[in-house]
Amino acid sequence: MSSYYFLKQGPSLQRIALAGNDPITITQVLNVPIDPNCKVNVSLDLDDSRAALAPSVFCHEQTTGDVFYYFDDRGTYRKQVLGNIPVTWQLQVCRMYRRDSTGEFFHSQIFGHNRNTDPKDPHYQKVRLWNVKGDFMKPIELGKVGAEWDLMLGDFNNDGTLDILGRKTTTTSQGNEGDLHVWFTEDGGTRIRDGGHHAGNIGLAWNLQVADMNSDGNDDIFGYNANGDLWVWHNITDPDGVGTGRFSLGQSYGTLGPDWKNLQVTILRDSASAFDILGLAPSNGEVHGWFTNRTAIFKSQSLETGRSGWTPVAGLPLTRVA
Numbered sequence: 001m002s003s004y005y006f007l008k009q010g011p012s013l014q015r016i017a018l019a020g021n022d023p024i025t026i027t028q029v030l031n032v033p034i035d036p037n038c039k040v041n042v043s044l045d046l047d048d049s050r051a052a053l054a055p056s057v058f059c060h061e062q063t064t065g066d067v068f069y070y071f072d073d074r075g076t077y078r079k080q081v082l083g084n085i086p087v088t089w090q091l092q093v094c095r096m097y098r099r100d101s102t103g104e105f106f107h108s109q110i111f112g113h114n115r116n117t118d119p120k121d122p123h124y125q126k127v128r129l130w131n132v133k134g135d136f137m138k139p140i141e142l143g144k145v146g147a148e149w150d151l152m153l154g155d156f157n158n159d160g161t162l163d164i165l166g167r168k169t170t171t172t173s174q175g176n177e178g179d180l181h182v183w184f185t186e187d188g189g190t191r192i193r194d195g196g197h198h199a200g201n202i203g204l205a206w207n208l209q210v211a212d213m214n215s216d217g218n219d220d221i222f223g224y225n226a227n228g229d230l231w232v233w234h235n236i237t238d239p240d241g242v243g244t245g246r247f248s249l250g251q252s253y254g255t256l257g258p259d260w261k262n263l264q265v266t267i268l269r270d271s272a273s274a275f276d277i278l279g280l281a282p283s284n285g286e287v288h289g290w291f292t293n294r295t296a297i298f299k300s301q302s303l304e305t306g307r308s309g310w311t312p313v314a315g316l317p318l319t320r321v322a
Contacts (some may be wrong), residue, residue, distance in 0.1 A: 002027065003267050004055050005278050006313035007287070011036035013057065013313070016304070021269045023301055024289065032070060032077045037062050042315035043093040046108045046132050047071040047080065055315070058093045058110070060085065067091070067110070069132075083136050088116040088123070094153050094162050108132040111162070112139075115147045127151070127164070127192070142185065143192035148172060149181065154210035154219030156182055156235055156245040161189035163245065165210060165221070167202065178203040182245035200247050202233065211265040211275050214294045218243025221250075222277075224263050228256040230277075230297075254297055256290070259283055262312045268303075278303075278312055285310070 003018045017028040034040060038059035046056035046069045054072035061067075065086045070077040085091065089112040110130040114123040125144040130136055142164075145151065149166035156163045168179040175181075175198075183196035202208065206223035213220045218235040230253035235243040256263075260279035268276040268289045277290040277297070285308035290300040 002054070003270065005264070005266060005268070005287075006032070006042050006055070006057070006315075007280075007307060007310040008040065008313050009310045013040065015055070018268055018303075019270060021271055022299075024268055024303065026304060030075070030077075032057055033079075034059060034070065035061055039091070040313055041091075041093050042313050043108065044095050045071060046093065046095075057313075058091075060087070060091050062087055067130075082110075082130075082132065085110075085112060085130070088114055088121070089128075090115050090151075092151075092153055094129075107134070109162075111151075111153055113145060113149075113151050117147050129162075129189075140190050142190070143183075145183065145192075146174075152208065152210045154212075155217075156219050157184060157243045158217040158241075161185050163219075164192070164196075165199070165245075166196075167204075167208065169204070176201065180247070184245065197245065199245055200233070206231070207263070209265050213265075213275060213292070215274055216241065216243075221247060222253075222265050224256075226258060228258050228260055230254055230256065230263075251295075253292070260288070264312045264314060266315065280307060280310065280312055282308060284308065287312075 005016050007014050013032045013034050015030045015032055018024050019027045038061050041058045042055050057070040059068055065084045067083055067085050068079055068081045070079055092111045094111050095108045112128045114126045125146055127142045127145050129140040148170050150169055152165045162185055164183040166181045168175050171177045178201045180199040181196050182199045184193045186193045205225050208221055208223045210219050211222050213232045220235050221233040223231050231250050232253055233247040233250035236246045236248055237243055259281045261282055264278045265275050266278050274292045274294040280287050285306045287303045287307055289303050290297045
């Protein structure tokens, strides 16, 4: 089974297919047609085809608000229109494993956070889910979260439903810049359980992503800063191994130096037992992968060169490795 990463340069988007473990080899470079004025996010197959595991590309057109995705139809990416969501909504794709023996997925959803700061807006502070398959025009109202929070998604208590991690972007009377807050969902992930809880503080100098870095079933926080320092804040578990949505002081994953930008937690190896890290050096266009073993980076490999001006495309690693 192939692994993939995506690179974007202006209106151009390419999917790079990989195979192998040691070494990894590039097996295909495929151009993916996208509309030029879109925010893009990569996810596992949004067309919910059990046979097709190639990633899809989710797009939110930033002029019209049109929402659509491109899915892999036997090597050709085709466009599927969903509807319209105004650009005041900040959107992410979410897709999580079903918690049963079949290994199938839950259906794909779009998570939105309305960042409009006008209290008169009827959607002020709302967070919602739209079903990719099903009735797209009837979103699920999860609750409300203030516009001062940057939100990330994960499963922080290993119950198979979506939870929300927020980092506060400004200091207010309700808290400090960099404060973390976790909101669990309930009723099958259809509403925020309560007011959530304080989960620590990680300053804005850190670029953060959510991923289960130690493969215990509870999502953790991966971060890197401008110096290239890598850090993982682990989700503290209770005696039964269930995540609390509160995070340890964490551990260093080393320092890569300031040359590497747009680091992404992803899967690069065929038979990975933990997540990998992808980075690109703008100075010479080298794309590099670092391989982890649930506690540290143990090996790395140059994947390609000549990619100056390209950037890795963000995706949500809401897939757990074995």
